Amino acid sequence: MASSSPAESPSSVAPSTSIVAAGDSGSPMGRYLNRISRTVQDRLPSLDSPLVAVISDLYQRLLPTRRQRRRRPSLPLPLHSYAAQPSPTTIRVVEDVMECTLRYLHSVQKSLHFWQTRAEGTNAQKIYFMIFERGPLAFIDGTYGMLSRLRTGGSPIQNLSHVASSTISHKIAILSGLSHHLANFLAQVYLEVNKHGGILLEDVDKSLPLLLLMINNHFLKLEGSITQIHENFKGERLSTVDENSSFALQFEKIHYAEEQKIQWTNTEIRDATEVIQKNLQRLELYLAGILSTCEKPNKLSIYWLHYTCGAIGLSLCSMWLLRHSSLMGSSDIENWINEAKESAAGFLKDHVEQPLISIRDELFETFRRRHKGVMEAEEVQLTAESLHRMLLAFCEQTKGQKIPDDIPDQQMLEMVMARYEKEVMHPLQNLLSGELARAMLIQIQKLKLDLETAMLELDQILKANEINFAILAALPAFGLSLLLLMLVRAWIMQDKGAEGRGRVARRQRRLLVIEVEKRLVEFQTCMDQGKAEDAQSMYGLMLYTLDLLYKAVEKHAKETGEWISLREDIVDLAKPDLSTVHKFVITSRMGQMYESLLPSSRRV
Numbered sequence: 030m031a032s033s034s035p036a037e038s039p040s041s042v043a044p045s046t047s048i049v050a051a052g053d054s055g056s057p058m059g060r061y062l063n064r065i066s067r068t069v070q071d072r073l074p075s076l077d078s079p080l081v082a083v084i085s086d087l088y089q090r091l092l093p094t095r096r097q098r099r100r101r102p103s104l105p106l107p108l109h110s111y112a113a114q115p116s117p118t119t120i121r122v123v124e125d126v127m128e129c130t131l132r133y134l135h136s137v138q139k140s141l142h143f144w145q146t147r148a149e150g151t152n153a154q155k156i157y158f159m160i161f162e163r164g165p166l167a168f169i170d171g172t173y174g175m176l177s178r179l180r181t182g183g184s185p186i187q188n189l190s191h192v193a194s195s196t197i198s199h200k201i202a203i204l205s206g207l208s209h210h211l212a213n214f215l216a217q218v219y220l221e222v223n224k225h226g227g228i229l230l231e232d233v234d235k236s237l238p239l240l241l242l243m244i245n246n247h248f249l250k251l252e253g254s255i256t257q258i259h260e261n262f263k264g265e266r267l268s269t270v271d272e273n274s275s276f277a278l279q280f281e282k283i284h285y286a287e288e289q290k291i292q293w294t295n296t297e298i299r300d301a302t303e304v305i306q307k308n309l310q311r312l313e314l315y316l317a318g319i320l321s322t323c324e325k326p327n328k329l330s331i332y333w334l335h336y337t338c339g340a341i342g343l344s345l346c347s348m349w350l351l352r353h354s355s356l357m358g359s360s361d362i363e364n365w366i367n368e369a370k371e372s373a374a375g376f377l378k379d380h381v382e383q384p385l386i387s388i389r390d391e392l393f394e395t396f397r398r399r400h401k402g403v404m405e406a407e408e409v410q411l412t413a414e415s416l417h418r419m420l421l422a423f424c425e426q427t428k429g430q431k432i433p434d435d436i437p438d439q440q441m442l443e444m445v446m447a448r449y450e451k452e453v454m455h456p457l458q459n460l461l462s463g464e465l466a467r468a469m470l471i472q473i474q475k476l477k478l479d480l481e482t483a484m485l486e487l488d489q490i491l492k493a494n495e496i497n498f499a500i501l502a503a504l505p506a507f508g509l510s511l512l513l514l515m516l517v518r519a520w521i522m523q524d525k526g527a528e529g530r531g532r533v534a535r536r537q538r539r540l541l542v543i544e545v546e547k548r549l550v551e552f553q554t555c556m557d558q559g560k561a562e563d564a565q566s567m568y569g570l571m572l573y574t575l576d577l578l579y580k581a582v583e584k585h586a587k588e589t590g591e592w593i594s595l596r597e598d599i600v601d602l603a604k605p606d607l608s609t610v611h612k613f614v615i616t617s618r619m620g621q622m623y624e625s626l627l628p629s630s631r632r633v
Contacts, residue, residue: 103128104576105600107223122302123222126244129309130215133316134573136324137211141204143325148197155193156186164330165337200323203258207319210254212569213562217247219572220605238293241283241301248280248308255315278315280308376506384503409481413438416474420445423467445471527581534581538626541578545602546616548574553609568605575603585625595623 106123147158160171171189178185225240255278283301293301329336353361420441425432427448432441445468452465527537548571555564579599586592598615601607619626 103131104572104579104603105596107219107604122305123218123240123244126218126305126309127215129313130211130218131573131576133313133320134208134211134215134569135577136320137204137208138573140320140324141201141208144197144200144204148194148201152190152193155197156189159189159193159196161334162331163326164333168334203319203323206258207255207316208570209566210251210258212566212573213254214247214251214569215572216565216569217250218244219569219603221247223605237298238301241298241305244305245280245283245301245308248305248312249282251312252278252280278311280311380503380506384499387499387502406485409478409485412474412478412481416471416478417441419471419474423448423464423471427464442475527577528584530585532628535626535628538578538581539620539628541574541581542616542620542626544574545571545578546613549609549612549616572603575599582623582625586623589624591623591625595619595625 104127106120106127147155150158160168175185175189178188221240221243225243281304283304350362351357353359355363417438420438421432421434421436424436424441424444427444448464449468449472452468456465527534527541548567552564552567552571555561555567579596582595583592586595598619602612602615621627
């Protein structure tokens with residue numbers, strides 16, 4: 030199979046420059062590095078050796094299998110809507126193209142969102158990012174640049190702000206162009222599969238070569254678009270691909286496209302499939318090279334200062350612990366450990382063991398406590414009966430007549446108090462010959478009865494609230510256990526993007542539905558304005574958002590039993606021949622009816 034624009038194989042492309050290409054080869058350090066480079070190159074096998082050829086062939090054979098093993102469920106192709114299936118090899122090739130495009134489009138979108146967020150920040154935030162969030166080398170370079178500007182009398186802050194704005198704008202421009210062309214390519218491939226999907230079942234010999242040819246033509250169109258982006262920014266300070274470490278993007282063309290053959294043999298179909306796979310590998314290598322200079326920094330680069338301070342603090346803490354350890358002849362750490370053990374044991378005894386024992390006694394010793402309460406109530410009853418007899422005897426003696434036994438104690442107490450007030454008029458005389466002493470003894474008996482009654486009620490209140498007091502004593506341990514449980518639960522069920530189980534994940538899934546609606550509006554607007562290319566790009570971005578929604582909601586929708594219906598709605602949204610109005614109806618229904626997309630507060 031020939032190629033209209035022959036290009037080097039990706040496996041044979043390697044940087045030909047030396048390790049110290051940017052250095053001064055005349056300096057002692059440059060000569061030393063050149064010697065190390067030549068030694069390493071002499072010991073490595075050459076690119077033409079049999080060993081390298083075998084390894085390269087083995088890698089090419091295992092690459093499709095490795096990619097297929099790592100493939101995740103994604104937005105179904107229009108082929109999957111039919112009962113029968115065409116060639117599995119063709120399906121795998123098309124799925125590889127879609128998967129690769131979606132994966133790199135996702136990387137581009139994440140990096141684009143990051144740089145757009147940085148572009149919306151203030152000048153101070155941009156300067157802070159340029160100095161402190163790009164790694165230690167950027168910190169040294171930025172500090173050196175500021176000091177150099179101060180020495181030359183310039184404004185370092187203004188210059189650094191200009192550099193930051195220029196860098197961010199440049200990366201946004203590159204990523205926006207990549208996003209546009211990749212989305213356009215994704216939409217074109219999906220439309221071709223949708224167009225030829227039904228014909229593949231009727232006439233595979235005629236439609237399959239046509240599908241492969243159209244996909245290859247879209248590869249060639251993508252080559253021109255991405256190459257144009259590279260040419261536009263080639264003279265800029267930041268190039269998309271380092272020309273010393275990359276090769277020009279150049280896809281192969283299917284040779285049989287020039288012969289206008291009606292039917293292809295199996296060998297020709299296999300060769301055409303291999304051409305598409307090679308083009309896909311070249312696209313991956315090229316996009317990886319572009320994203321290596323434009324993608325957002327990793328967490329290690331952004332938070333390197335925090336990690337450095339943490340490492341320094343950990344080192345100081347380790348030195349302090351070492352100074353107080355037995356290795357340095359000190360017993361401080363052992364003493365602290367023993368004190369911590371005693372404190373923990375005391376805490377467990379006071380706030381865990383004793384409250385649990387109290388609750389156990391209250392629950393399992395009810396009969397004994399009940400018997401004790403009955404005995405105390407009987408003592409109070411005896412005191413009350415004694416007081417009743419004393420009052421009855423006193424009233425009968427003072428009145429000189431028989432008083433009924435069922436007379437209330439309160440009425441007899443009124444008689445006693447009336448006699449008491451009369452006797453108090455002559456206390457000394459009535460104390461010896463009157464009823465004053467008996468009246469005072471009756472009041473003392475009444476006071477004793479009131480005290481016993483109050484103590485009995487108080488005891489009953491305390492016994493009834495023993496469980497509450499035990500629970501209050503156990504609250505600190507319960508609070509710590511609850512906090513630990515919440516931390517473990519948050520760690521186990523943490524929100525992993527839109528695929529998690531928490532409120533944040535559910536909100537992100539609803540935002541994906543909103544994002545689909547926005548893409549639909551932009552697509553229809555471009556169609557109304559006659560911008561076919563922009564409309565196709567919006568359609569590709571909508572497919573990308575639907576793929577994210579498909580992956581995020583599949584697991585949760587299967588748990589709620591609504592996956593079949595929700596999957597059909599997502600597939601309908603991807604159909605190019607469905608009207609926009611009908612798609613808006615579907616998105617409205619998805620946001621209101623499916624439990625896996627509802628907010629947590631609305632779950633039954």
